[in-house]
Amino acid sequence: MRQPTAQLSDILLTAIAPMTWGTTYAVATEFLPPYHPLLVASLRALPIGILLTVGLRKLPQGIWWWRILVLGGLNIGLFQALLFVAAYRLPGGVAATAGAIQPLLVVLLSWLVLYEQPSRLSFIAGIAGFIGVGLLVLGPSARLDGIGILAALASAAAMGLGTVLVKRRQPPFSLMVFTAWQLTAGGLMLLPIALWVEGPFTQVSRTNLWGFIYLGVIGTGLAYALWFRGISKLNATAVSYLTLMSPVVATLIGYVFLRETLTSVQSLGVAILLGSVLLGQRKPSRQAYLKESR
Secondary structure, three states: OOOHHHHHHHHHHHHHHHHHHOOHHHHHHHHOOOOOHHHHHHHHHHHHHHHHHHHHOOOOOOOHHHHHHHHHHHHHHHHHHHHHHHHHHOOHHHHOOHHHHHHHHHHHHHHHHHOOOOOHHHHHHHHHHHHHHHHHHOOOOOOOOHHHHHHHHHHHHHHHHHHHHHHHOOOOOOHHHHHHHHHHHHHHHHHHHHHHHOOOOOOOOHHHHHHHHHHHHHHHHHHHHHHHHHHHHOOHHHHHHHHHHHHHHHHHHHHHOOOOOOOHHHHHHHHHHHHHHHHHOOOOOOOOOOOOOO
8 A cells, every 4th residue: 555645746747747838828828939830849749759759769660569659649749739729729728728638538537547436526627627617718808719619629529538548557667768659659740730720930039949848848848757656656536637737827827927817706716726636645445346458
């Protein structure tokens, strides 16, 4: 049985990932080239993925080639592309609605794929999180773009499925190798599509370069390493509730740095979200009744 202090440390370290993802919306709109969500998503993951892969000097073997393609496509390719489409089309707090639906999806997918019977507590926490983000969306500056909302929901579905599959297929190699391969695979999948649909950047400023460096090193390399580590050590459903920290951070950044308003209703939404995150870390009453297959 794991010590409570060790589990708390794992939770706090894992929470850093969605908190850094919450900064994506402000960075995308303030520091990165406009009108290139797919290319930005690719260049966020691909350079750091290649650097890590070359530095670690290890490639997938056998069945892990296609597993990495699937996991990289879900966790990096689809998730990042749709996340940036939402980020460019929606305000930060609204774009972060991706985190609202993901815990409920992971609860259901864990039931189907990992055979983890969901508890009533899991559904309560998930519904509370959804309500909390809904209250954030009700801010006076909310701009509900249909394509942006669909992109946010689809990104949550991709990441939710990727989270469950990572939990099911724990790799027999180091965490950094696992992270590097997924970043490289997802970035490579996106790059030709981005260049075909959007074309290359017409110009890249020094501000843009700093934005890419931050997103590549902190918001992608470090964040995904901590995220995959958390999945390996914590319950998949509990990890998914930490994604609710993303809209909280995005909204607070918009309020503090971008001069967006924060109403009393939105403040209530933040409180509900934080409560949902804490509730989601409670151990389920029923444990998985079938071991995860390798």
